[in-house]
Amino acid sequence: MADTKYLLYLSLLVLLLSGCQEQQNTPEKNTADTEKVYRHSIDGKPTSLDPIKASSVYSNLLVVNIFDTLYSYQYLARPFQLKPNLATTMPQISDDGLTYTISIKKGVKFHPHPAFKDGVGREIVAADFIYSIKRSFDPKNRASGAWLWQNKIIGLDDWKQAGADYDKDVEGLKSLDDHTIQISLLQPYPQLIYSLAMGFAAITPREVVESLGAEFGSKPIGSGPFILDQFNSEAAYLLRNPDFRQEPLDLTAEGYSAARHEGYGLEALADRSPPFLDRLEVHFINESSSRWQSFTKGSEIHYTTVPKDKQNTVLLRKDPIELHPKITSEYHHSYGMEAGFVYHGFNMADPVFGYHPDAAQNNKNKALRCAIRSAHDWQQKNRAFYFGLGTIFPGIIPPAVPEYDADLSTASIEKDLMAAKKMLADNGWQTQNLPEFEYHVTGSVLQKQFFEQMRGFLNQVGYPNQKIKYHPYPSFGNFNQAIKNREAPFFFLGWTLDYPDAENTLQLFYGPNQTPGSNNFNYQNPAFDALFEQSSTMLPSAQRTALYRQMNQMVIDDCVVISGLSRKKIHLWHKNIITFPDREIVGGFHLRFVDVQ
Amino acid sequence: MNSWWFACRKLIGGIPLLFGVTLISFTLMVYFGPDLTYELLGKNPTATAIAEVRHSLGYDQPFWHRYLMYVQQLITLDFGLSMVKDQPVTELLQGAIPVSIQLLLPGFIIGNILAILLAMKAVQNRGKWPDKTIMTFSVIGMSVSFLVIIIGCQLIFSSSYGLDLFPVRGWQVHDKNEQFSWLAYLNYVTVPTIALVLISLGYNTRFYRAVLADEVNKDHINTARAFGHSDQKIYYQLLLKNTMVPIITRTLFSIPMVIISGSLLLESYFGIPGVGLITYEAIIAGDQPVLKAIVGLTAVLFVLVLIGAEILYRLFDPRMGATQK
Numbered sequence: 054m055a056d057t058k059y060l061l062y063l064s065l066l067v068l069l070l071s072g073c074q075e076q077q078n079t080p081e082k083n084t085a086d087t088e089k090v091y092r093h094s095i096d097g098k099p100t101s102l103d104p105i106k107a108s109s110v111y112s113n114l115l116v117v118n119i120f121d122t123l124y125s126y127q128y129l130a131r132p133f134q135l136k137p138n139l140a141t142t143m144p145q146i147s148d149d150g151l152t153y154t155i156s157i158k159k160g161v162k163f164h165p166h167p168a169f170k171d172g173v174g175r176e177i178v179a180a181d182f183i184y185s186i187k188r189s190f191d192p193k194n195r196a197s198g199a200w201l202w203q204n205k206i207i208g209l210d211d212w213k214q215a216g217a218d219y220d221k222d223v224e225g226l227k228s229l230d231d232h233t234i235q236i237s238l239l240q241p242y243p244q245l246i247y248s249l250a251m252g253f254a255a256i257t258p259r260e261v262v263e264s265l266g267a268e269f270g271s272k273p274i275g276s277g278p279f280i281l282d283q284f285n286s287e288a289a290y291l292l293r294n295p296d297f298r299q300e301p302l303d304l305t306a307e308g309y310s311a312a313r314h315e316g317y318g319l320e321a322l323a324d325r326s327p328p329f330l331d332r333l334e335v336h337f338i339n340e341s342s343s344r345w346q347s348f349t350k351g352s353e354i355h356y357t358t359v360p361k362d363k364q365n366t367v368l369l370r371k372d373p374i375e376l377h378p379k380i381t382s383e384y385h386h387s388y389g390m391e392a393g394f395v396y397h398g399f400n401m402a403d404p405v406f407g408y409h410p411d412a413a414q415n416n417k418n419k420a421l422r423c424a425i426r427s428a429h430d431w432q433q434k435n436r437a438f439y440f441g442l443g444t445i446f447p448g449i450i451p452p453a454v455p456e457y458d459a460d461l462s463t464a465s466i467e468k469d470l471m472a473a474k475k476m477l478a479d480n481g482w483q484t485q486n487l488p489e490f491e492y493h494v495t496g497s498v499l500q501k502q503f504f505e506q507m508r509g510f511l512n513q514v515g516y517p518n519q520k521i522k523y524h525p526y527p528s529f530g531n532f533n534q535a536i537k538n539r540e541a542p543f544f545f546l547g548w549t550l551d552y553p554d555a556e557n558t559l560q561l562f563y564g565p566n567q568t569p570g571s572n573n574f575n576y577q578n579p580a581f582d583a584l585f586e587q588s589s590t591m592l593p594s595a596q597r598t599a600l601y602r603q604m605n606q607m608v609i610d611d612c613v614v615i616s617g618l619s620r621k622k623i624h625l626w627h628k629n630i631i632t633f634p635d636r637e638i639v640g641g642f643h644l645r646f647v648d649v650q
Numbered sequence: 651m652n653s654w655w656f657a658c659r660k661l662i663g664g665i666p667l668l669f670g671v672t673l674i675s676f677t678l679m680v681y682f683g684p685d686l687t688y689e690l691l692g693k694n695p696t697a698t699a700i701a702e703v704r705h706s707l708g709y710d711q712p713f714w715h716r717y718l719m720y721v722q723q724l725i726t727l728d729f730g731l732s733m734v735k736d737q738p739v740t741e742l743l744q745g746a747i748p749v750s751i752q753l754l755l756p757g758f759i760i761g762n763i764l765a766i767l768l769a770m771k772a773v774q775n776r777g778k779w780p781d782k783t784i785m786t787f788s789v790i791g792m793s794v795s796f797l798v799i800i801i802g803c804q805l806i807f808s809s810s811y812g813l814d815l816f817p818v819r820g821w822q823v824h825d826k827n828e829q830f831s832w833l834a835y836l837n838y839v840t841v842p843t844i845a846l847v848l849i850s851l852g853y854n855t856r857f858y859r860a861v862l863a864d865e866v867n868k869d870h871i872n873t874a875r876a877f878g879h880s881d882q883k884i885y886y887q888l889l890l891k892n893t894m895v896p897i898i899t900r901t902l903f904s905i906p907m908v909i910i911s912g913s914l915l916l917e918s919y920f921g922i923p924g925v926g927l928i929t930y931e932a933i934i935a936g937d938q939p940v941l942k943a944i945v946g947l948t949a950v951l952f953v954l955v956l957i958g959a960e961i962l963y964r965l966f967d968p969r970m971g972a973t974q975k
Contacts (some may be wrong), residue, residue: 101736108692176686192702200694270736286931287821287925336819336921340802343919345817346809354819528934530689537688537695551693560694571694578873 101270105196114641120255120275130308150241179228198253247552252503396616420480427473493541496525664953684936750924757846765854791852819921
């Protein structure tokens with residue numbers, strides 16, 4: 054009798070739990086039937102949404118949708134092409150390349166906020182741009198984008214030294230009138246225009262920033278196509294900016310090509326003014342199984358990149374890429390290469406593997422680096438960790454930039470054990486005298502697997518196991534600190550391009566940028582530096598490309614880096630969504646063009 | 651009145667504990683926690699930029715100055731802004747703590763009640779098949795990883811590959827008028843609750859069975875049997891009351907964990923913006939204002955729970971009150 058009673062209690066509990074089944078898949082709150090809601094997913098989390106701190110792709114994705122930048126990238130054109138965004142046209146550049154004059158659109162207003170008069174967003178003027186750039190140079194702000202304009206704009210560094218008083222003018226940043234900006238440079242800086250398309254250069258309203266202080270990063274107010282409604286550790290919810298300027302979409306001008314873009318329904322967007330959504334949700338989902346289940350459920354997130362552990366389910370063939378018919382019948386898909394790459398680097402300031410004051414030892418060290426590079430098997434790495442989809446390329450100019458040389462010798466990315474062993478033997482390296490090899494990374498299971506593979510490669514050229522050490526760090530900050538303090542003789546890193554110009558990767562090897570600067574390799578080559586300085590003021594041209602390629606060859610010849618591989622991403626989205634997703638360089642600009650059928 | 655005086659005395663006695671906990675945790679944070687400087691730097695930093703970031707984070711202040719600031723923050727409950735998210739810590743926690751409570755409370759209550767009932771059933775049938783079955787399933791429950799249970803529950807109850815009854819992710823528990831909706835809440839909390847009950851049931855059942863089995867052979871139970879009391883009275887009144895001290899200890903001391911620590915895995919996999927995720931992210935990033943708040947509040951809660959537990963002990967076992975005199 055007592056047994057029956059307990060069973061009854063249990064059944065009641067189960068009934069209570071399952072009682073809510075009837076209202077499964079309830080539409081989310083505040084969502085009327087007619088509302089267009091798009092749920093995007095990303096595999097990381099943004100931190101601050103203050104544009105001056107938008108250093109991650111995740112923060113940048115949201116920043117460019119909440120704020121306006123002067124320039125952005127064409128939605129569909131590849132290679133990436135700039136276009137005016139808040140600016141009316143591309144800038145007028147003086148003949149000496151030192152003065153940029155930019156006119157901005159009239160009547161563009163910030164989102165409403167109590168800090169504005171009557172709470173209504175006021176019109177953006179040229180002074181707002183100047184204020185926004187100055188913020189990156191205010192030491193109180195912990196900005197991470199100042200490197201883009203450091204020692205580039207006349208008077209900006211002096212303004213910072215003089216106490217960063219926003220009421221004081223900067224000689225190189227002028228508003229000629231309310232809608233005209235003039236930027237004066239210390240020397241020609243062809244990449245300036247790219248920097249004005251980055252989240253770091255997004256335009257912020259001074260009165261709101263001053264009223265919110267540092268909280269502005271969690272309560273951002275801009276003039277972009279979406280207004281932030283809610284932001285927590287799991288998602289950002291944005292609403293359509295009803296006052297966003299009317300700019301009918303010109304598909305041809307955005308780089309539409311039938312061969313590449315037909316079948317996605319993009320044609321239906323022509324001549325309509327974005328944004329097309331009432332509500333944009335960006336979900337931050339690190340856990341691949343959870344993301345995949347949410348995506349395949351049909352009523353939750355609409356977009357995902359294919360997680361690594363699902364590639365077997367999705368892919369039918371890799372070369373050329375072909376997706377499983379069940380996937381293509383249910384979802385739209387596209388794939389593209391990342392604008393960036395992964396690489397292994399040597400710290401050249403480390404006398405064991407890098408530069409040595411003794412010329413003979415210096416040559417010996419170089420032979421050791423080159424032998425390690427020859428032992429490295431990119432093909433196997435690609436198969437083991439990137440599902441064989443990555444693009445392997447020699448040197449440091451990745452395929453995503455126009456200066457990439459498809460005809461460059463691939464010797465530096467080919468595994469050649471014989472050559473590696475010969476190099477070691479010819480230079481007096483034997484098992485007994487090989488130095489301890491430390492592999493420095495941010496600790497994780499994946500990184501440990503990378504290490505194990507690297508150890509296997511080194512074993513093949515006679516490097517003994519006990520001399521190969523794994524050196525993990527608990528966080529990227531600690532790892533970065535070790536690199537900046539020159540404590541990591543060998544490291545594995547990735548680089549995401551900030552703009553489609555090889556200068557962005559070549560500057561990683563420019564001598565004056567040595568650590569704590571971006572030259573983590575501490576590579577010092579006067580010939581390289583001279584070419585870099587010469588090319589840094591040149592506009593894109595065949596001559597500049599030739600200089601870039603010379604620099605690339607120097608880095609390859611000196612065996613500073615084992616590079617590289619650009620990963621490929623497969624994008625999937627529901628068939629009722631009209632979009633062509635791509636977060637490389639264009640960041641989140643594409644989200645304003647998303648529509649729901 | 652006696653209880654109030656007792657609570658006040660305990661509260662005052664908890665102050666050194668608070669200082670100790672905060673000092674130790676703060677020392678660990680400062681000297682062994684991640685250095686946020688190198689997370690926040692731009693791509694081409696200079697030595698000056700590094701010094702500026704360190705200064706803005708307060709890393710260049712003397713240790714004692716920083717610790718006293720922490721104590722002041724704890725007293726005023728104003729922990730400033732998160733170093734990473736540019737959001738006031740109190741606002742961050744005000745949003746996340748209720749979510750974690752809503753998420754974990756049903757599983758916590760159901761898990762404990764169910765475990766006590768199963769343990770009672772096992773003790774009533776010691777050595778027989780119900781006891782063996784319950785204990786076998788308890789061990790199985792203890793052996794399966796929480797992660798496996800979460801993914802399994804998601805697959806079975808939520809995904810399109812399974813029953814597809816509940817959402818995979820999310821926490822939209824308010825209706826169009828921003829009012830709390832019980833239906834929506836049940837929709838989102840059911841699967842995490844099932845997962846939580848499954849993972850905690852094994853541990854709880856074994857614990858409660860051990861406690862009950864220890865008590866069931868005591869003289870007062872035998873005497874009650876000799877008096878001819880019913881099984882129901884013996885087990886649910888006499889036995890249960892006499893085992894309340896360890897039961898209270900286990901349940902009450904779990905409360906700070908439920909409120910503050912949340913459950914990282916549940917929140918991550920079900921996309922729930924609770925405090926577990928915030929804590930994890932703060933630890934990884936070295937977001938000291940958030941960590942200071944969480945450690946400080948956990949310590950305060952433990953002191954309060956300690957006081958609450960001792961008052962309840964006295965209620966269930968008057969002898970404990972007597973020893974306090």
